[in-house]
Amino acid sequence: MTLHTLSTTRSHGGTQGVCTHQSSVTGTEMTFSVFVPDHEHGARLPVVWYLSGLTCTHANVTEKGEYRKACAELGLIFVAPDTSPRGEDVADDPDGAYDFGLGAGFYVDATEEPYAKHYKMWSYITEELPGVIAEQFPIDMARQSIMGHSMGGHGALTIGLTYPDRFKAVSAFAPIVAPSQVPWGEKALGGYLGPDKSAWRKHDAVALIEDGARLPALLVDQGEADDFLTEQLKPSLLKSACERAGIDLTLRMQAGYDHSYYFISSFMEDHLRWHAARLG
Amino acid sequence: MTLHTLSTTRSHGGTQGVCTHQSSVTGTEMTFSVFVPDHEHGARLPVVWYLSGLTCTHANVTEKGEYRKACAELGLIFVAPDTSPRGEDVADDPDGAYDFGLGAGFYVDATEEPYAKHYKMWSYITEELPGVIAEQFPIDMARQSIMGHSMGGHGALTIGLTYPDRFKAVSAFAPIVAPSQVPWGEKALGGYLGPDKSAWRKHDAVALIEDGARLPALLVDQGEADDFLTEQLKPSLLKSACERAGIDLTLRMQAGYDHSYYFISSFMEDHLRWHAARLG
Numbered sequence: 145m146t147l148h149t150l151s152t153t154r155s156h157g158g159t160q161g162v163c164t165h166q167s168s169v170t171g172t173e174m175t176f177s178v179f180v181p182d183h184e185h186g187a188r189l190p191v192v193w194y195l196s197g198l199t200c201t202h203a204n205v206t207e208k209g210e211y212r213k214a215c216a217e218l219g220l221i222f223v224a225p226d227t228s229p230r231g232e233d234v235a236d237d238p239d240g241a242y243d244f245g246l247g248a249g250f251y252v253d254a255t256e257e258p259y260a261k262h263y264k265m266w267s268y269i270t271e272e273l274p275g276v277i278a279e280q281f282p283i284d285m286a287r288q289s290i291m292g293h294s295m296g297g298h299g300a301l302t303i304g305l306t307y308p309d310r311f312k313a314v315s316a317f318a319p320i321v322a323p324s325q326v327p328w329g330e331k332a333l334g335g336y337l338g339p340d341k342s343a344w345r346k347h348d349a350v351a352l353i354e355d356g357a358r359l360p361a362l363l364v365d366q367g368e369a370d371d372f373l374t375e376q377l378k379p380s381l382l383k384s385a386c387e388r389a390g391i392d393l394t395l396r397m398q399a400g401y402d403h404s405y406y407f408i409s410s411f412m413e414d415h416l417r418w419h420a421a422r423l424g
Numbered sequence: 425m426t427l428h429t430l431s432t433t434r435s436h437g438g439t440q441g442v443c444t445h446q447s448s449v450t451g452t453e454m455t456f457s458v459f460v461p462d463h464e465h466g467a468r469l470p471v472v473w474y475l476s477g478l479t480c481t482h483a484n485v486t487e488k489g490e491y492r493k494a495c496a497e498l499g500l501i502f503v504a505p506d507t508s509p510r511g512e513d514v515a516d517d518p519d520g521a522y523d524f525g526l527g528a529g530f531y532v533d534a535t536e537e538p539y540a541k542h543y544k545m546w547s548y549i550t551e552e553l554p555g556v557i558a559e560q561f562p563i564d565m566a567r568q569s570i571m572g573h574s575m576g577g578h579g580a581l582t583i584g585l586t587y588p589d590r591f592k593a594v595s596a597f598a599p600i601v602a603p604s605q606v607p608w609g610e611k612a613l614g615g616y617l618g619p620d621k622s623a624w625r626k627h628d629a630v631a632l633i634e635d636g637a638r639l640p641a642l643l644v645d646q647g648e649a650d651d652f653l654t655e656q657l658k659p660s661l662l663k664s665a666c667e668r669a670g671i672d673l674t675l676r677m678q679a680g681y682d683h684s685y686y687f688i689s690s691f692m693e694d695h696l697r698w699h700a701a702r703l704g
Contacts, residue, residue: 154649155686210490212689369434406435409492 147280150175156212157182162202163280169264169272170229176273177202179212179222180281190287190312190423191221191277192416195269195296195303198328199247201226205293208405214413218420221283225273227295229262243328244335250323251299252347254336263336266347270303289313289419293408294372297364298323301349301382305357313422315363315415317408318370321382322350328376353385361392363418365411367401427560430455436492437462442482443560449544449552450509456553457482459492459502460561470567470592470703471501471557472696475549475576475583478608479527481506485573488685494693498700501563505553507575509542523608524615530603531579532627534616543616546627550583569593569699573688574652577644578603581629581662585637593702595643595695597688598650601662602630608656633665641672643698645691647681 150162158181167174183189192215194205202224205211215222228234228249235258236245245259254263278285290311292300297319304314323329324344333344345351366379373379379395386393401407430442438461447454463469472495474485482504485491495502508514508529515538517525525539534543558565570591572580577599584594603609604624613624625631646659653659659675666673681687 153682153684153686154647154680154690156690160686207488207685210493210689213490213693367434400434402433404433405487406433406440409490410434410436413493 145276145279147276155179157216158212160206160212162206165276167229167268167272169268170262172229172231172234172262174226174229174268174273175202176223176225177206178224178277178281179215181216181219181221183219183282188282188284189219189221190289190420191223191283191285192419193269193288193290193300194222194224195251195290195292195299196224196227197292197294197296198227199242200296201247204405205408208409209412210409211412211416214416218416220416220420220423221281223273223277225269228265231262234262235259244332248295248332250295250332250336250347251302252333252336255343256336256338259336265299269299270307287312287423289423291315291317291415291419292319293317294377294403295320295328298329298349301362302347302352305349305352305359306346308357308359312424313361313419314359315418317411317415318366318372318377318403319349319364319382320377322348322378324348324351325381326376326378350381350385353389353391358389359391361394362386363394363415365396365398365407365415367398367403367407369400370403370407372403425556425559427556435459437496438492440486440492442486445556447509447548447552449548450542452509452511452514452542454506454509454548454553455482456503456505457486458504458557458561459495461496461499461501463499463562468562468564469499469501470569470700471503471563471565472699473549473568473570473580474502474504475531475570475572475579476504476507477572477574477576478507479522480576481527484685485688488689489692490689491692491696494696498696500696500700500703501561503553503557505549508545511542514542515539524612528575528612530575530612530616530627531582532613532616535623536616536618539616545579549579550587567592567703569703571595571597571695571699572599573597574657574683575600575608577601578609578629581642582627582632585629585632585639586626588637588639592704593641593699594639595698597644597691597695598646598652598657598683599629599644599662600657602628602658604628604631605661606656606658630661630665633669633671638669639671641674642666643674643695645676645678645687645695647678647683647687649680650683650687652683
């Protein structure tokens with residue numbers, strides 16, 4: 145596996161990298177960013193996975209997420225993958241909509257054509273990229289955690305719930321908690337996985353919990369001025385599911401905050417400290 | 425004076441605003457950003473002016489500067505103006521170069537045509553915008569400070585040296601310290617002010633110090649991996665001038681850091697704390 149380093153930039157007492165590699169899972173070149181704090185020679189650091197939301201690439205959180213200072217202090221490697229395969233032969237939304245296709249992989253392995261060829265973000269994030277990361281960076285793969293925003297919050301929750309032994313901490317900013325029940329998710333899961341809703345349940349955090357998935361704890365921040373709150377995000381569904389399942393959910397409704405990186409960056413440090421405490 | 429608010433967004437326990445107004449000085453609509461921390465009703469807060477570098481608008485530092493957390497903690501209003509007039513009838517560099525014209529006002533009042541009509545950034549920043557800010561935001565105008573990056577570091581140094589009683593603190597990231605002696609500055613000062621170099625001296629920090637301008641202290645961070653260090657920035661010229669003048673310059677050469685916001689954001693908090701200590 146050949147990794148191409150597009151850039152490395154010193155920042156906050158560490159190195160911000162941007163890399164590409166040819167993915168055998170998506171069949172495309174994939175880009176991700178990785179921040180590595182300064183560390184002693186031979187040390188292995190825990191890693192925080194950050195999954196981004198609709199329309200984003202690796203670059204949004206890398207530029208606006210304000211995670212580097214806390215990661216440097218806490219000794220956390222921070223990995224931010226892209227949100228979909230990209231390239232000329234990668235099928236997009238037929239109407240070019242922002243909420244499906246390019247920039248909107250929804251962290252599933254598509255089974256429906258024409259998306260099944262490249263849209264394999266579940267396998268990319270859970271299988272291939274961890275191998276790349278483990279090989280190339282000084283990471284202790286026994287200490288991983290995962291977080292994400294919006295569609296990426298959905299990804300973090302579903303991946304975290306599916307691999308509770310792999311991730312020591314799971315948190316989200318304004319996640320899509322029940323995609324099967326909201327327009328964004330109905331479109332995406334229907335488009336990628338087809339009309340049989342039974343196939344959707346393992347890609348729906350609330351359904352996963354209903355079906356028995358468990359985590360010791362979850363941290364979720366949600367802006368109360370988020371335009372997508374009532375139609376697409378519905379954190380109350382996660383709250384109810386966690387209450388029924390005995391999952392220790394800390395759901396913080398943040399007055400006045402919207403869906404943007406102005407919101408995410410405000411609470412990024414809190415999340416990283418919460419992760420660090422669980423990563424040991 | 426009518427101020428139009430383009431956006432207000434809650435972030436880090438304050439409000440990030442972006443505003444426009446019709447400038448009578450530049451004859452154009454001007455955009456700036458302003459972060460106002462939460463504060464007690466009736467309180468007046470100190471203000472930090474941030475002047476941006478070549479190619480930037482207000483947006484670069486607003487998105488990537490990582491200043492909001494520290495400003496909220498320290499109770500500092502943070503104002504980031506644009507770097508030039510803009511509009512269809514605003515003359516640009518004849519070749520569309522990045523280092524003159526649009527995005528490159530160099531914080532001077534142009535006297536040369538066709539730039540003299542709109543390029544009045546010195547008067548805009550030192551006269552008109554302070555009036556707008558004072559009228560519209562809860563600022564204690566007796567407590568102002570100024571900082572900037574690259575071309576904006578040049579602006580902060582020259583404005584700070586010209587108005588030592590107005591600004592309680594002056595600092596810079598990778599400033600152009602002696603524009604009369606480097607290609608960026610020779611092109612810009614020549615283009616805006618004409619060939620008579622005596623007119624350049626009040627827009628050259630090193631020349632201002634040589635001509636008697638004084639400040640109690642200066643803080644400058646400079647990345648050692650900055651591609652512009654040896655040809656355009658030349659901090660040693662500032663160091664020598666400050667030594668001769670008895671100005672207490674703290675010049676920190678930062679190993680490995682470049683000219684980007686990855687550098688600026690790494691040391692922004694240090695600068696804001698340095699400013700806050702002097703703003704009282």
